[in-house]
Amino acid sequence: MTRFALRHVTTYAYAKAVTASYGTHYLHPRELDWQHCAATSVTISPEPADLSHHLDAYGNTKTFFQVTEPHTELVITAATELEVRIPPMITTTVPWERARPSERTDRPEAWRAVEFTLESPLIDVSEPVRAYARASFPAGRPAVETLTHLMTRIHTDFEYRSGSTTVTTRVAEVLARRQGVCQDFAQLMVACLRSMGLAGRYVSGYLATRPPPGGPRLVGADASHAWVSCWLPADDPADTDGLDDRGAPATGRWLHLDPTNNRLIDESHATLAWGRDYGDVTPVRGVIYTTSSSSSLDVAVDMVSLD
């Protein structure tokens, strides 16, 4: 187990006063079998006149806030103490075809994963994506092997290049240009999974700075990070993730893969929230009222091991 102190500061600065801001954020890490949030606080400055939390459709904690005080700077500071372990491995020998949730009506909760086989607002499943994915999906290949094969290919075929894409870059463009950043790789891999009828989820989180003993320093360190999870039917129907998103007993498991670093997630990955794509779990989004035409955004993430 690793303990981390996490600090995530988002600063908006405006040339002229903003008279009101409405925002939502996903800055409270999820409670998971392998992750526990020992302490967490999110402070917003100026202090919001209104603030509330709720669980969204995927079980993430979503926060609504409204700042009514005129401001030229909005600072959102999330400070969290987190305990992370390596997620347990999934025992499954099924071929990838048997991991299609729409065909697993024998698993009572598989229907929930069907949503993640469909396109979503930021992830189109186009023919080029399907064509790219196909090489990793020969008939009958075991599911876990298939997934890691796809992850490795993306890692090998694509160049990590900071600044090469923007928040609105579509999967098709990433595929064509063979470069991007972690958000792009995650969304591309999700698109590949969906093109084959598998359930792919986009996961928002952080990656710790400290390299594992003897290991290399990881890309995406000290920044928001993103990876992928894929639904798999465990061999033993009793082997589950515990409760599902909505608190009901779950069947099957989600395997978490980090295509940017070509590895399954481990105790250096801190999970914030998951959804269909980036749009479902944008760390901070909002609406402002202002005559200001220019604004800047600065994000600083600091993830320090406490051990």
Add this chain to the structure above:
Amino acid sequence: MTDLLYHASAAQRYDECMTPDGTLRPGWQGIVDGLGDLEPGELSRISTDVARLLEDDGVTYIPPADESIAERTAEAVAANRARTGRDEVARANSLPQAMPWQLDPVPFVLDAREWGRIEVGLVQRAELLNAVLADVYGAQRLLARGDLPTAAIYGHDEFLRPLVGGAPGEPGSTHDQVGAQPLFMIANDLGRDADGEWTVLSDRTQAPSGAGYAMQNRRVVSRVMPDLYREARLFRLTPFFHTMRIALLEAAPRAVEDPRVVVLTPGTHSETAFDQAFLASLLGFPLVEGNDLTVRDGRVWMRSVDRMEQVDVILRRVDAGWSDPLELRAGSRLGVAGLTEAVRRGTVTVVNGLGSGVLENPALLPSLPQLCQTLLGEPLRMPSVQTWWCGEPAQLSHVLTHLDQLVVRPICRGDGRSVLGSDLDAASREELVARISARPYRFVGQEVLPLSSAPSASEAGSLGISGLVARQSVLRTFAIRQAASYRVMTGGLATVVDEPPYAGAPGHTTGRVRLTKDIWVLSHDAGPPADPATGPVLPASISRTVGAEAGPFHLGPHGQSVMVPRVLDDLFWFGRYAERAEDLARLVLAVRQVAVETDLDLRADGPLPVLLRAVTHTSATYPGFVDADRAGPSAADTMHELRSVVLDVSRKGSVARNVAGLTHAAQGVRDQLSNDVWMVLAGMERSMVALRAARLDQGNQLADTSERVLSGLLALTGITAENMVRDPGWYLLDIGRGIERAQQVLGLLRYTTVVERPRDDESMVSEAALVAAESIVTFRRRHSGRIQRAAVLELLIRDAHNPRSVAYQLHRIRANLRALPGFVETARTVRVLEDLLAGLAGVDLETVCASAVDERGLRTDLDAYLKGLREQIGLLADAVEEQYLTQPLQPQPMMQLHVQAQPGPARGTSQR
């Protein structure tokens, strides 16, 4: 049989009026007799009357363009509310224009027994869909059990995840209320197949439109065919709206005595803007746009002149996705930021609830019979049109192999229109198959229903006889949930559709408006029909003699007026445009008189050219008559230019353009205005159309049209003076008029009195100015002999008793300012106004008029004086706008960060 010339359509269709052997079906006898009694040509005359009545009431429909309604409206709203150029009506030119509503005078008749069967089917269907809605946003048992295919719900654009209930029991989570929002209103499109069976073609659950049009149709038909209407024992529509009103009040989440209900509209560019505004005024609830509302403390508030007022219920006519730029579609300008949160907290009821559009989903149709058994424990009474959902492999293969016999329909409206397989050539067929195969769950195939036909007068004119033609119709029905059950409107809106794919009536065709019909449900029994829901609505004697639907319901203590800045702004500009158009029409008439008297004497320094230049200057229709390159206009040029100044709607400053601005402002506040306003506007438009047609006019038609437009504008003045409640909206309208009149008078004086001229010319010009300022009679009464300049200025500027003078306008504005809520003596408006009044009193006009004349013949002091006054009035207008008409800012999305590592050599290189 009567001698009515009507032939039912071919045998493969059901005819509503006639059985195959030529006998009349129940209910039709009275109509057929009545139509049979008409004189030749009368039906055609009635159709003309219908068109005229619809025009008089300003009934329009805006056919959808290729892009989505919401996008188009968003653009329009942005353009409209970007306050840089109020005068820019031109923005509307790039947008689809409102087109006249089309109504067939011949009603679609159903007898009560038949209707009873329809009604039972509709109520059951509403209950069923309501149960489905509750489940998919709540417990999701239907999905878990596989009764509903996941992809049919989760793959639909209107399944709004922020509205899905969260895990129960979470502290601070108030989610349960989200899923629990019942389906408030549903509209259905029905068709009757060849066997006479009624079939549901589609369910409208997003924000159903058409109920207002249905009522409007009823009113028009009852007026053009009063005898038929009176004698038919037909059910009234009024009880439905009564139920709707009560249901809306009852929907309020908090226990208040007098809940605030508003109708949320995307604005005047929305397809069914008329329907929305008409419904709002029928119900007596204010029509608001998204930016008129704001969220504070998790509640929704309406902005008002001097306060915020909490909103309890929102009748939503904005598509849900566009209703909240924060949690739904980012960048929407039609919504209210934070609305989803307010709904989540249960502080406001939105109907139809956010997310209800997921039921507008043909992918659900194949599952409905089984769902009905499961949820309601009974068979589905009214079938849906036979549908195959491509998300299911067997059904997909059926669709692909039977493409020629089917209509292919996307399950979401945003995915384009339905196509008829048999219409496709090989290439487009292949393209369609590829589209379906890429996303099968987004499509259905549906059988083509041979819709029933009914008599229509639509082609009567072209046949040249009083004959009727058989045309096919789709029926739109409406139901409202009230007190835990559904009430169906006893009637509705039929749309004539001759070509499939017919789904999506009314007017689902790009670029044109479809013909609609009133639906008459006739009682068998003697006496007036009782409404099944509320019992007899009116005593027999009244309903038989009054014979008309009730007018707007009485208004609650809130009254009808909404004092949001947008509404005040529209009313202010209503006043300004009306005055501007009126003053220009008067000036054109006065100038035309001088033209006649001088026999079109166009000598450059003569009185006529001076006045012509004044036309150009005061209306700012440059270059016009002040074109420096022009040696002097010819007679033909002059007439052409004057026509253009009156008629050319594309020309900024013209009478027509000001009337267009006036109409546009009126459309924005339709629910605030009396119906008479539309009649007057339509009359003005007709007289301008007549002049446009008279291309060879030598001036008589121009004068005639200007007079008609003028009398229309005077009628408007009368309506606003006599029929409008004195509330902030009225005060601002009147301030707008006052400001504009003062500006126009000062402009007129500046361009007619400042230059030194030969005495006779001067007299003629001043006289024309007095005529244009409607003060000639007073002037003659007071002053005999030659017209003295100072006397003219005294009467038109300083005489506080002359309703056309500047001083009078200032006093009028002062009285209005004092009546507005939040009046304070120290406001800038008041200070500017008092300065103006003091300035007026402190100047000796004789001296100013006697001032020196410069080498160009200009009286410089007088010129400066008039110019200065005009500028001060401009400052007053600015102050009024700033204090009362400042529109709230538009929402902008916050920047979003791309999830990526910060650039840095230590990171990018270590791994690669």
